[in-house]
Amino acid sequence: xxxxxxxxxxxxxxxxxxxxxxxxxxxxLIAVSKTYDGDHIRPxxxxxxxxxxxxxxxxxxxxxxxxxxxxxxxxxxxxxxLQSNKAAEAVALFDVIHTVDRDKIAKALAKEFKRQGxxxxxxxxxxxxxxxxxxxxxxxxxxxxxxxxxKTHLLEIEGLMCIPPFEENPGPHFALxxxxxxxxxxxxxxxxxxxxxxxxxxxxxxxxxxxxxxxGARQ
Ligand SMILES: *Cc1c(COP(=O)(O)O)cnc(C)c1O
Numbered sequence: 001x002x003x004x005x006x007x008x009x010x011x012x013x014x015x016x017x018x019x020x021x022x023x024x025x026x027x028x029l030i031a032v033s034k035t036y037d038g039d040h041i042r043p044x045x046x047x048x049x050x051x052x053x054x055x056x057x058x059x060x061x062x063x064x065x066x067x068x069x070x071x072x073x074x075x076x077x078x079x080x081x082l083q084s085n086k087a088a089e090a091v092a093l094f095d096v097i098h099t100v101d102r103d104k105i106a107k108a109l110a111k112e113f114k115r116q117g118x119x120x121x122x123x124x125x126x127x128x129x130x131x132x133x134x135x136x137x138x139x140x141x142x143x144x145x146x147x148x149x150x151k152t153h154l155l156e157i158e159g160l161m162c163i164p165p166f167e168e169n170p171g172p173h174f175a176l177x178x179x180x181x182x183x184x185x186x187x188x189x190x191x192x193x194x195x196x197x198x199x200x201x202x203x204x205x206x207x208x209x210x211x212x213x214x215x216g217a218r219q
Contacts, residue, residue: 016197028051029210030079033215034211057093077097077209082099082100099125124146128162129164189206190206
C-alpha cells in the first residue's frame with residue numbers, strides 16, 4: 001500500500017520533470033513520516049526510500065535511532081520549527097535542517113556544530129505569505145539574513161524553504177522563494193507538499209516534502 005503510494009509519487013515526479021524539462025534526478029523526494037511510527041515507516045524503507053522528513057525533534061528521537069540502526073544510510077531532514085534549547089538534539093539526529101529563521105537559532109546551531117564536530121546542511125525558512133502564526137523570516141529580510149548566517153556565524157546555507165498559506169494558490173509563493181534564492185546566490189529550493197509538489201517542480205523545487213500522498217492522511 002505505502003510502497004504503491006511511493007511508486008505513484010515517484011512516477012508523478014518523473015512526469016513533472018519531463019513536463020518542465022528538468023533532469024529526473026534534479027528533485028529530491030523527502031518522505032514526511034511525522035505522526036507515523038516505525039512499523040509504518042519500515043515498508044517505505046524496504047521499498048528503497050532513504051530520505052525522510054520529520055517536524056518534531058522529540059518525536060523523531062523516539063523512532064529514528066532504531067530505524068537508522070537498521071538502515072544506516074538514512075538521511076533525516078528536520079522540516080518543523082526548531083527551538084534553540086533543542087538545537088543539541090536536532091544536530092545530533094538530523095542531517096539537514098530546513099527551518100533556520102532567526103539569529104538565535106543560527107547562533108545555537110553554529111555552537112552545536114563546533115561542540116559536536118558535526119555539521120548539518122541548512123535551509124533558511126521564509127514566511128512567503130507573511131502569516132503571523134507561521135515561522136520563517138520575512139521575505140524582505142531573507143537575503144540579508146542568509147548573509148548574516150554566513151558572515152556572523154560562518155554557517156553554510158544551501159537553500160530556502162517555504163510553506164505557502166494553505167488556502168492560496170502556491171505558485172506566486174514558489175516564484176517568490178525562487179527569486180529570493182537567486183538573489184542570495186542559493187541553488188536549492190525546499191518547496192512543494194502532497195497537494196502541490198508538481199507545481200513546485202515547475203517553479204524549480206529541488207527538495208519536495210511529501211507526507212500524506214505516501215503514508216496516507218494523518219489523524
Ligand atoms: C507535514 C509537512 C509536510 C507534508 O505535508 P503533506 O501535505 O502531508 O505532504 C511538508 N512540509 C512540512 C513543513 C510539513 O510540516
